[in-house]
Protein backbone atom coordinates (compact mmCIF):
# COMPACT_ATOMS: atom_id res chain seq x y z
CA UNK A 30 0.00 0.00 0.00
CA UNK A 31 1.29 3.51 -0.77
CA UNK A 32 0.57 6.20 1.83
CA UNK A 33 -1.04 9.30 0.31
CA UNK A 34 -1.12 12.91 1.47
CA UNK A 35 -2.20 13.99 4.95
CA UNK A 36 -5.70 15.11 3.99
CA UNK A 37 -6.75 16.60 7.33
CA UNK A 38 -6.20 16.77 11.05
CA UNK A 39 -9.42 16.16 13.00
CA UNK A 40 -9.77 18.65 15.88
CA UNK A 41 -12.59 18.15 18.38
CA UNK A 42 -14.26 21.19 19.88
CA UNK A 43 -17.13 21.92 22.26
CA UNK A 44 -18.17 24.77 19.97
CA UNK A 45 -17.49 25.01 16.24
CA UNK A 46 -18.59 28.66 16.36
CA UNK A 47 -15.88 29.47 18.92
CA UNK A 48 -13.30 27.46 16.98
CA UNK A 49 -14.17 29.24 13.71
CA UNK A 50 -13.69 32.60 15.44
CA UNK A 51 -10.33 31.39 16.83
CA UNK A 52 -9.00 30.14 13.48
CA UNK A 53 -10.23 33.32 11.74
CA UNK A 54 -9.27 35.98 14.31
CA UNK A 55 -6.24 34.47 16.05
CA UNK A 56 -4.77 32.19 13.39
CA UNK A 57 -5.63 34.32 10.35
CA UNK A 58 -7.49 31.61 8.45
CA UNK A 59 -9.30 32.96 5.39
CA UNK A 60 -10.97 29.86 3.95
CA UNK A 61 -13.42 28.28 6.41
CA UNK A 62 -16.43 26.29 5.20
CA UNK A 63 -19.92 26.68 6.58
CA UNK A 64 -20.49 24.07 9.32
CA UNK A 65 -22.71 21.15 8.37
CA UNK A 66 -24.21 18.26 10.31
CA UNK A 67 -23.39 14.59 9.82
CA UNK A 68 -26.12 13.11 12.04
CA UNK A 69 -25.20 9.53 11.17
CA UNK A 70 -21.68 10.21 12.53
CA UNK A 71 -22.99 12.29 15.43
CA UNK A 72 -20.90 15.34 14.53
CA UNK A 73 -21.16 18.90 13.25
CA UNK A 74 -18.23 19.55 10.91
CA UNK A 75 -16.45 22.32 9.09
CA UNK A 76 -13.09 22.63 7.33
CA UNK A 77 -10.37 25.24 7.74
CA UNK A 78 -8.00 25.46 4.78
CA UNK A 79 -4.28 25.93 5.40
CA UNK A 80 -2.09 27.42 2.70
CA UNK A 81 -0.90 25.17 -0.11
CA UNK A 82 1.67 22.80 1.33
CA UNK A 83 3.01 22.21 -2.15
CA UNK A 84 1.68 18.66 -2.24
CA UNK A 85 0.97 16.93 -5.53
CA UNK A 86 -2.64 18.07 -5.41
CA UNK A 87 -1.56 21.68 -4.74
CA UNK A 88 -3.84 21.83 -1.72
CA UNK A 89 -3.02 22.33 1.93
CA UNK A 90 -3.81 19.90 4.73
CA UNK A 91 -7.14 20.97 6.23
CA UNK A 92 -8.19 21.26 9.84
CA UNK A 93 -11.45 19.32 10.24
CA UNK A 94 -13.37 20.84 13.16
CA UNK A 95 -15.77 18.33 14.74
CA UNK A 96 -18.34 19.11 17.44
CA UNK A 97 -20.45 16.42 19.10
CA UNK A 98 -24.00 16.22 17.71
CA UNK A 99 -26.52 14.42 19.95
CA UNK A 100 -26.35 12.13 22.94
CA UNK A 101 -24.96 9.18 21.01
CA UNK A 102 -22.05 11.01 19.40
CA UNK A 103 -18.82 9.00 19.31
CA UNK A 104 -17.14 12.24 20.30
CA UNK A 105 -18.88 12.52 23.69
CA UNK A 106 -16.47 10.19 25.52
CA UNK A 107 -13.50 12.04 24.04
CA UNK A 108 -15.00 15.38 25.15
CA UNK A 109 -15.59 14.11 28.69
CA UNK A 110 -11.85 13.40 28.89
CA UNK A 111 -10.86 16.53 26.93
CA UNK A 112 -13.46 19.25 27.70
CA UNK A 113 -11.61 21.85 25.63
CA UNK A 114 -11.36 19.43 22.70
CA UNK A 115 -8.10 19.27 20.79
CA UNK A 116 -6.33 17.03 18.29
CA UNK A 117 -8.59 14.01 17.73
CA UNK A 118 -7.44 12.12 14.62
CA UNK A 119 -5.34 12.33 11.51
CA UNK A 120 -6.58 11.39 8.04
CA UNK A 121 -4.42 10.06 5.25
CA UNK A 122 -5.46 9.51 1.65
CA UNK A 123 -5.07 6.25 -0.23
CA UNK A 124 -5.76 5.40 -3.88
CA UNK A 125 -7.93 2.35 -3.14
CA UNK A 126 -9.85 2.08 0.15
CA UNK A 127 -10.51 -1.67 -0.14
CA UNK A 128 -6.84 -2.45 -0.83
CA UNK A 129 -5.94 -0.32 2.19
CA UNK A 130 -8.51 -2.13 4.36
CA UNK A 131 -6.98 -5.49 3.39
CA UNK A 132 -3.48 -4.15 4.10
CA UNK A 133 -4.30 -3.02 7.64
CA UNK A 134 -6.28 -6.19 8.38
CA UNK A 135 -3.29 -8.27 7.27
CA UNK A 136 -1.11 -6.19 9.62
CA UNK A 137 -3.49 -7.07 12.46
CA UNK A 138 -4.77 -3.53 12.98
CA UNK A 139 -8.28 -3.14 14.34
CA UNK A 140 -10.59 -1.40 11.88
CA UNK A 141 -13.43 0.44 13.62
CA UNK A 142 -16.65 -0.49 11.88
CA UNK A 143 -17.51 -0.71 8.20
CA UNK A 144 -16.07 1.41 5.42
CA UNK A 145 -18.49 4.32 5.03
CA UNK A 146 -18.81 7.69 3.34
CA UNK A 147 -16.97 10.39 5.31
CA UNK A 148 -17.18 14.16 5.47
CA UNK A 149 -15.52 14.60 2.07
CA UNK A 150 -18.06 12.33 0.38
CA UNK A 151 -15.54 9.52 -0.20
CA UNK A 152 -15.15 6.11 1.46
CA UNK A 153 -13.33 6.11 4.82
CA UNK A 154 -12.56 3.88 7.75
CA UNK A 155 -10.91 4.41 11.15
CA UNK A 156 -8.10 2.43 12.79
CA UNK A 157 -7.94 1.93 16.55
CA UNK A 158 -5.48 4.33 18.23
CA UNK A 159 -4.05 1.55 20.37
CA UNK A 160 -2.86 -0.23 17.21
CA UNK A 161 -1.59 2.99 15.58
CA UNK A 162 1.03 4.25 18.06
CA UNK A 163 -1.64 6.04 20.09
CA UNK A 164 -3.06 7.97 17.11
CA UNK A 165 -6.67 7.55 16.02
CA UNK A 166 -6.20 7.25 12.27
CA UNK A 167 -8.73 7.81 9.49
CA UNK A 168 -8.04 6.45 6.02
CA UNK A 169 -9.92 8.01 3.10
CA UNK A 170 -9.97 7.29 -0.58
CA UNK A 171 -8.58 10.17 -2.63
CA UNK A 172 -11.50 12.13 -4.12
CA UNK A 173 -11.78 11.65 -7.87
CA UNK A 174 -11.46 14.75 -10.08
CA UNK A 175 -14.49 16.99 -9.70
CA UNK A 176 -15.91 15.00 -6.75
CA UNK A 177 -17.85 17.02 -4.16
CA UNK A 178 -15.20 17.68 -1.51
Ligand SMILES: CC[C@H](C(=O)O)C(=O)SCCNC(=O)CCNC(=O)[C@H](O)C(C)(C)COP(=O)(O)OP(=O)(O)OC[C@H]1O[C@@H](n2cnc3c(N)ncnc32)[C@H](O)[C@@H]1OP(=O)(O)O
Pocket residue numbers: 039067070072074095103104106107116117118141146147148153155157158159163164165
Ligand atom coordinates in the same frame (compact mmCIF):
# COMPACT_ATOMS: atom_id res chain seq x y z
C1 LIG B 1 -16.84 13.91 10.26
C2 LIG B 1 -15.62 13.18 10.09
C3 LIG B 1 -15.58 11.76 10.56
C4 LIG B 1 -16.46 10.86 9.76
O1 LIG B 1 -16.68 9.76 10.29
O2 LIG B 1 -16.87 11.20 8.67
C5 LIG B 1 -15.99 11.67 12.00
O3 LIG B 1 -17.10 11.46 12.35
S1 LIG B 1 -14.75 11.85 13.18
C6 LIG B 1 -15.46 11.82 14.80
C7 LIG B 1 -16.21 10.66 15.30
N1 LIG B 1 -15.88 9.35 14.81
C8 LIG B 1 -14.88 8.57 15.33
O4 LIG B 1 -14.08 8.98 16.13
C9 LIG B 1 -14.87 7.16 14.83
C10 LIG B 1 -13.72 6.32 15.44
N2 LIG B 1 -13.70 6.40 16.90
C11 LIG B 1 -14.12 5.33 17.68
O5 LIG B 1 -14.55 4.31 17.20
C12 LIG B 1 -13.96 5.51 19.20
O6 LIG B 1 -13.92 6.88 19.51
C13 LIG B 1 -12.67 4.84 19.77
C14 LIG B 1 -12.75 3.33 19.55
C15 LIG B 1 -11.41 5.41 19.13
C16 LIG B 1 -12.60 5.11 21.27
O7 LIG B 1 -13.78 4.63 21.83
P1 LIG B 1 -14.39 5.31 23.15
O8 LIG B 1 -14.14 6.78 23.09
O9 LIG B 1 -15.78 4.86 23.33
O10 LIG B 1 -13.59 4.57 24.28
P2 LIG B 1 -12.48 5.07 25.25
O11 LIG B 1 -12.58 6.50 25.59
O12 LIG B 1 -12.43 4.09 26.35
O13 LIG B 1 -11.14 4.89 24.35
C17 LIG B 1 -10.46 3.64 24.32
C18 LIG B 1 -8.98 4.00 24.40
O14 LIG B 1 -8.63 4.76 23.23
C19 LIG B 1 -8.16 6.04 23.62
N3 LIG B 1 -8.71 7.00 22.68
C20 LIG B 1 -10.00 7.33 22.49
N4 LIG B 1 -10.11 8.29 21.55
C21 LIG B 1 -8.85 8.57 21.14
C22 LIG B 1 -8.27 9.49 20.21
N5 LIG B 1 -9.05 10.32 19.49
N6 LIG B 1 -6.93 9.51 20.05
C23 LIG B 1 -6.14 8.68 20.77
N7 LIG B 1 -6.59 7.79 21.71
C24 LIG B 1 -7.94 7.75 21.87
C25 LIG B 1 -8.69 6.28 25.01
O15 LIG B 1 -7.84 7.17 25.70
C26 LIG B 1 -8.66 4.90 25.59
O16 LIG B 1 -7.34 4.59 25.98
P3 LIG B 1 -7.07 4.15 27.52
O17 LIG B 1 -5.58 4.01 27.61
O18 LIG B 1 -7.83 2.86 27.69
O19 LIG B 1 -7.64 5.26 28.36
Ligand SMILES: [Co+2]
Pocket residue numbers: 037039093118120167
Ligand atom coordinates in the same frame (compact mmCIF):
# COMPACT_ATOMS: atom_id res chain seq x y z
CO1 LIG C 1 -11.78 13.10 9.72
